[in-house]
Amino acid sequence: MNFKMLTMGAMALAMMTGSALADSVNGGGTGGGTSALDNQEKMAPFYTDSGMKTMRSDKEFKVAWMAMKKEDRESMMKDCGDQVVSKSHDDFCAKTKQLGGGTN
Structure with missing residues (x-):
């Protein structure tokens, strides 16, 4: 019985570790700081202030x-498609959707 418990415990640990590694590589689906929308350098042109609270005019x-x-526009549109990531960038994502993604 102890061997079975150890084996199951090892499998559970391996599964959790694998899942955590996959989340860290893929941005975790929670923003994880790896989203293009969290890149301050890329996002700055869309805001009038350094705190990125006030968006620029539509034009x-x-x-x-x-x-x-x-590629950057496509990456941002992809991130806007992630419900968790886009929640903290809803105004930005709404404007990109108004533009139809602008991928032409």
């Missing part, structure tokens, strides 16, 4: 959005 937002590389 200025579109100019900043279209000035980005296509």
Whole structure:
């Protein structure tokens, strides 16, 4: 019985460790600090203040959005598709959706 318990415990530990590693590699689906939306350098052009609380006008937002590389826009749109990540960036994501992603 002890061998069975040790084996099950080892399997459980291995599964939890694997899941934790996958979450850290993939950003954890909770923002994890790895989201493009958490990159202050990429997000700064869309805000009027350094605290990133006040968004630029629709026109200025579109100019900043279209000035980005296509890959960066696609990455941000992907992050906006994640319900957990987008929750803390709802205004930004709403504006990107208004632009239709601007991937053209």
